[in-house]
Amino acid sequence: MSVRLPAALAALILLAGCSSTPSKAPAPAMPAPTPAAPAAPKTSADDNLNAVAWSQTAIEHDLIYLQTYRDAQARLLAAKADANWDALPKGDRVAPAKGLQPAVVLDIDETVLDNSPYQARLVKSGGEYNEADWAAWCKEQRARALPGVVAFTQFAAKHGIAVIYISNRAKDLDQDTLANLRKEGLPVSGPEAFLGLGTFVEDCDQVGTEKGCRRQLISHKYRVLMQFGDQIGDFVTVLANNAEGRQKAMAPYMDWIGTRWFTLPNPTYGAWDPALFNNDWTAPRDERRRQKIQSLRFD
Numbered sequence: 001m002s003v004r005l006p007a008a009l010a011a012l013i014l015l016a017g018c019s020s021t022p023s024k025a026p027a028p029a030m031p032a033p034t035p036a037a038p039a040a041p042k043t044s045a046d047d048n049l050n051a052v053a054w055s056q057t058a059i060e061h062d063l064i065y066l067q068t069y070r071d072a073q074a075r076l077l078a079a080k081a082d083a084n085w086d087a088l089p090k091g092d093r094v095a096p097a098k099g100l101q102p103a104v105v106l107d108i109d110e111t112v113l114d115n116s117p118y119q120a121r122l123v124k125s126g127g128e129y130n131e132a133d134w135a136a137w138c139k140e141q142r143a144r145a146l147p148g149v150v151a152f153t154q155f156a157a158k159h160g161i162a163v164i165y166i167s168n169r170a171k172d173l174d175q176d177t178l179a180n181l182r183k184e185g186l187p188v189s190g191p192e193a194f195l196g197l198g199t200f201v202e203d204c205d206q207v208g209t210e211k212g213c214r215r216q217l218i219s220h221k222y223r224v225l226m227q228f229g230d231q232i233g234d235f236v237t238v239l240a241n242n243a244e245g246r247q248k249a250m251a252p253y254m255d256w257i258g259t260r261w262f263t264l265p266n267p268t269y270g271a272w273d274p275a276l277f278n279n280d281w282t283a284p285r286d287e288r289r290r291q292k293i294q295s296l297r298f299d
Contacts, residue, residue: 047289049123051267055116061265062147068262069148072226073155075259076104079225080161087224087260089236089253092215103162103222105215106153107229108169110266113143113180119268128285129269131170138169139176145184146264157187162222164193166234168209171198212237230266241275 055061079085079102086097087105109115118137122128137143153163163186169177174194181188188194195214204213211233218224227235238249253261277283277291 048119048268052116052119052123055268064265065147068264069152072262073152076156076225077159080159085225087227088215088219091237092212093219094216095220097223100221100223101162102225103164104156105164105166105218105224105227107234108165108167108177110230111228111264112146112149112165112186114146115143135173138173141176141180141183143180145186150185153187161225162189163187164218166195166211166214168197171196210237226260226262228262228264230264231270233271235261238271241271241279243275246275
């Protein structure tokens with residue numbers, strides 16, 4: 001015979017049985033995945049994008065060139081009339097200037113002709129300057145005249161002032177360079193108007209790309225009224241390409257800026273660039289970039 005238990009007692013027995021049954025432990029939570037480290041940004045064309053974009057698209061760029069050449073033109077005839085006026089640094093004036101034909105001396109690249117398309121190609125490809133590609137660009141003869149320079153040089157030529165171009169384009173690029181200048185309406189008196197890298201100057205040893213020997217050559221034939229360039233080496237020899245050396249080279253001639261010497265902007269390349277990494281082009285690009293960042297001021 002079965003024994004019937006009171007309902008309350010049956011409930012207690014049932015609860016006791018449930019409590020003795022082991023419960024299944026919950027599965028351990030899976031650790032959250034570690035987020036992937038962001039990829040290191042790729043250094044592209046030495047961060048030259050903004051510089052090239054500014055050179056090609058900013059109206060401020062064009063205005064600087066216009067005001068420079070217009071200001072120079074307004075002063076040119078007064079300089080010609082002053083027999084004692086000469087724009088060559090003392091070390092390059094190796095022959096008396098008195099009685100010589102007046103001249104203006106201009107660098108070519110980023111002073112007279114705009115090579116920003118070549119720089120844009122480097123930005124797009126991620127490459128760096130090399131002589132073969134640069135020579136190929138020069139042979140295209142497609143560089144455009146920069147704002148104001150055609151009017152200024154034509155004005156000079158009209159008033160009997162020789163226009164001389166001293167460039168660090170290689171001498172064997174002379175014909176292509178002269179053709180490019182002529183296409184853009186710049187006055188070219190003849191082959192002697194272009195003194196490229198490698199021009200032989202008797203009794204003068206050219207160091208690297210310095211232009212001192214070529215300025216000395218000009219001093220035998222011309223009284224230089226004005227010089228134009230986008231690098232200080234276009235005006236004077238720089239003995240040490242570092243901040244101190246560059247300042248020292250310019251110190252004696254600061255009063256000539258805007259009267260005899262006219263400097264133009266070039267944020268894309270130039271001697272200022274290697275001066276930031278001890279002129280060591282053998283250093284990897286990332287190392288050069290690191291040293292450039294170290295040169296910045298943050299306060």
